[in-house]
Amino acid sequence: MILFDDVTKVYHLRNLNKRVLNRISFTIKRGESIGVCGANGAGKSTLLRLISGVERPTEGRIERGMSVSWPIGFASCFIFSLSGADNVRFIARIYGRSVEETLAFVEDYAELGSYLYQPVATYSAGMAARLAFGVSLAIDFDCYLVDEITAVGDERFRVKSEEALRARRDRGSLVMTSHSAETLRAYCQRGAVLYGGTLAFYDTVDEAIEVHNGLQSLHRE
Amino acid sequence: MTAQASQGRLGGNGMLTVRARVIWALLMREMQTRFGRNNVGFLWIVIEPLLLASAIAALHAGDTKHGNGDIRPVPFMIVGYTVFYLFRAIVNRAESAMHGNTPLLYHRQVMILDVLIARAIIEIAGVLGSATLLMSIAVLLDAASPPARPLFLILAYFVMLAYVFTLSLLLMAACHFSTVFAKLIHPLTYLSLPITGGFFMMRWIPVKYRDILEWLPTTHIYELARYGQFQNANLDYVDPLFILVCCLVQGVFGLIALDRVRQHLNLH
Known part of the structure; x- marks a missing residue:
């Protein structure tokens, strides 16, 4: 509630x-x-x-x-200078989740391919949103x-x-x-x-x- | 389901576990941005003081009689500069602490204090590392003797950390509420350099100025550091109670100020 x-x-x-x-x-x-x-x-x-x-x-x-999740939207929950994967690792850590499992889930879900290992700054709005969505689903x-x-x-x-x-x-x-x-x-x-x-x-x-x-x-x- | 139960489900049990987890995650993140992935930024932690200390050493090459026993110019600069480096690093980051970091606060359990603590841990580790390296080089080149009272020297770095960390809480809040102050903080750090006590000994200073300088907590901390390094230094101008009170007062007001900032922070 x-x-x-x-x-x-x-x-x-x-x-x-x-x-x-x-x-x-x-x-x-x-x-x-x-x-x-x-x-x-x-x-x-x-x-x-x-x-x-x-x-x-x-x-x-x-x-x-x-x-309760953070507000999943265009306002970024990511550090732009870090790669998508590093951001995922960070979020997994602060929520006490297994880093490997979270990363595996996001890799599969967000379908960012090799972009997952590029800085979030290089992402389109849609890619960042997919990443945010994927991590939040992984945190459950x-x-x-x-x-x-x-x-x-x-x-x-x-x-x-x-x-x-x-x-x-x-x-x-x-x-x-x-x-x-x-x-x-x-x-x-x-x-x-x-x-x-x-x-x-x-x-x-x-x-x-x-x-x-x-x-x-x-x-x- | 109660709040505790749901937190439990998120894999923690209580405030301390969450704090530790968040600070650990921030440490890893900070290492990645600073050290990691095609970035040699961390080398500057060592190179910058190394350059300065080398320049000073060169200037004083052959300057053998300093009249202060084991108080020689190179270790003097190394101690002064590395303690100052800690001061400057944490003060200067107070201003920018929130700029690149608001996305971190997009997660409820990340507190501003966590961000600051993680940074402080990295700074103290970096400074202790570079001070050790510089001092070892100086000792090997016979420009310095090893620290006479190593525990006091290490203590001085941690006292400086406590002082500048609590100070940075206040500065951060001030920068948040006043952009003018935020602009002034860098020049002020450098202008304060000559008087904060890193590069002179209190006993060299005429009494009437010394009485004023004694009101600067940093002069006590630098004296403590030199007492750790030099056999011939003493604790005459170190008042532990004064430093302690300064840190406590700054800490209490700093935490209150930080809470105001968080209350006020707009995460757009």
Whole structure:
């Protein structure tokens, strides 16, 4: 279970204090999969960073009762100057996993070929995402946080990652952000909309998407 | 499932195991970026002081009567420079500690403190290695005698480590919150070089200046190092309590500051 109790996140930028999340409370239970909709800059990535614990809330309390992945997305969890393999070794070590097994899994899963031994700086965005995805699957978390990256890779890779994520979702939890309605529908049962610093939950992804689209068209007028 | 149980499933049992695991992983990583894979960067740890010490040795070649017994210029420079090197390496890295490293913090269990500890371990190992090498060369060339009190000399390196490590916590936080300070830190390190005590003995300094210099903790540490190296050096200007209090105060405030930085850190 993941619990948010009255959580506020304020970013202190040069000349403004941006209140990204305003007093939100919710719980995510094991077995739940939630698709989060929200405009650019609404705070989707911030939400995932708080869930994962890599950033702390300004106010409020967050509890994690299961192992939670880092937000798997384009924002890099890798050191660019190191090779993909060295990054994998590092991550395996900090999570207390066998280095060889993790590396073998990633080698097989991410299909980077000899690029695995090149610096991550030389990777395309898609390759880095595949690597991030592969390592996180190898670590085997209870809860996966996926930030916009399911659209990477070719069709074959997409099918593969979809299968992998679905399998984990059935055992654990999944929180996903995406601008693509199909992606959210494909992976998630519940939906949520992040708007104006608050997070509203809906029973289905479709409901959430509808509300989100309504809010967006409101802005356009 | 409780948090403990899930951590257990992730192969650890408690805070210390996680810390040790993370620091070990960081050490390996730091070795790879610095030493590894087509990179001879680590050689500079030895070459840089080696060049300086050789230049000093050349300048003082034939300068036999220094009037200080076994206090000869080459070992004097080696001790001063390597202790200073430790100081400079850790202070200068305080500024850049977070730049290339934010991806590391993308993993919840990696703390800023872990990153700093791993670096400190590498620096002290590098400095002790190069100091040993330099001193051995100097002894073989008969430019120096072996350290008179080796344990005190080694102690001095570790005291410097404790001092500069706790200082670097504060500096890191200051650099994080002020870009101006971050720009000033390199020149300040070099400007402080003449007064921090690496290259003079306190007993050479007139009393009125010495009274002021005694308020710089580093002067005590360099004196301690020279006491370790030279038979003819003494502990007159070393106040262990003063150094201890400085380290403790810096450490406590440094940890508080570090927590503020982490709170504030934006991982975009």
